[in-house]
Amino acid sequence: MDFHLIPIKTSRKKPKTGDVFLVQPIKGVYYYGKVISEKSNSKYELIKDFPLIYIYNQTTTNFELPNFLSNILIAPLITNYSPWTRGYFYTIGNIPVTDEEKNLDCGFKDFPITDFNNECPFFRNIHGERIDYKPQFNTSFGLCSYKGVNFEICKILGIDD
Template sequence: MILIKMEPSRKKPKKGDVFVIQPVKDIYFFGVVIKTNIVNPEDGFINGWNLIFIYNCPSKSIEIPNDLMKNELLNPPDIVNNQGWLKGYFKTIGNISINEDDIIKDYGFQFLEKELYFTEEGKRLKRRPKICGSYGLGSYGSVSTETKKALENHPEILEGIGYEGDIILDRDIDLLEKDEIFTGENLIKVKKVLDTYSNNLKKLGDNPSQKDIMKCVEKVVKDFNKLDEEEDYFIETMEREELCDSIHKLAKLTGLEIDEDITEEWREW
């Protein structure tokens, strides 16, 4: 099952935004943006993105339910980029004030299949949390996979709202569009380039010069030039904007004082 595409939006998500996903026609589940611009100095791929919760609260309308955040989660918490909104699989319908008491406390993220657990900021947890997602950057594809699993394992969720269709749909052929950068083999390669960039910035120490920071920027842009060529030019317009944004955010955290595009001089993608 793949999420049904709705209305693409270039508006960046904000804390408290309520959005819907549509796994089957005319049935919606509600998500809340818990945090944006995550600060994770340990993982350059997660740094700067969003923490979302998606609730087990199906509806045939897109009106925000009362006490939405008091519902149980449909999926584990997710760290996601902006692709879900950019491509129309997440549709923002409003914004709510987040009561910290309503945020689930005992959650975290597991690193691969190892017994290693972290917060979204990269802090190591001493034990497995009650609710555990995957440590890494996801997108609408990972949300789609998790939603499919939840609805297949618990068919009563859709039955309870009167849905009589088949949960396993013909659309279950490819969870992601061909131009989605943050998936599969590409994910590993992109993450490796960004991690190297993050480590190079860390090696500069405290109070690095603007020149030294820009040398790191030049290197990561040229590394992406090479990767893009090797992968048959897979970096397209929206992915380019997100990569540029990630590169800039890390440079700013290191002390860069330039606000305009810092990649254009060397960028070929």
Template structure:
């Protein structure tokens, strides 16, 4: 039995960079895509120092190259996510391109919910109320990501 629904593609030791576009392969051999928004974030701007802020898009393709017009913040599959480099080093994320980020590529307001119930923006500053899509001020794992992508796309979760 597979450890995840997301398939291993190509491990990479190269550090992800802002604007990198990456592919994840699903159990049906289709791909979904993500984008690196911020890299190596300091402790005051992320739940863990060295975190990456990524978007995962609601764009499924049989090709490993995305339709770039589908990689927009209004087409997110999940709220913004903080993650570490493990998905790249294990090969769950394969970088398939890079495009400089523009304002149109970003949400107008990032929102993250802390375990305390308060909300923060991508700079770690408090915000008074949630702004959707609102993610978690927590470091997510590739297993967490696998479960949530599976839920959104209708694949049964892999048991722990």
């Protein structure tokens, strides 16, 4: 799949919990995203200090902060800071994280390569702990860069070259 995210503006400022950002997969159409937790606090060192983000199926054509966010577009992701430093995410403000967002039924699909005592595949919650059901919103377990965000957004929007 080709890369489609269009840079908005670079930033070296680390995202904080509640930060609302824009991502532009289609020229002039911005999807809202939100930092749900600035650190995922996973038991896995590789991803524990990186933000958990939601991308919403809510768009804008300008840089206005919405009154509220709802309707998740893609499964939540744990990402690094490269989407901000490369300009693919642009923070426009901060809205406190709601209880609904904190309690979203989400998780990550994992395979026995990280846990040899379990069947393939199984699911983990956002802290890396095994859960015994398939969450409503789920994606592969691990750290997702801007390329992974591009893949997930383009897949759900049907953008393919």
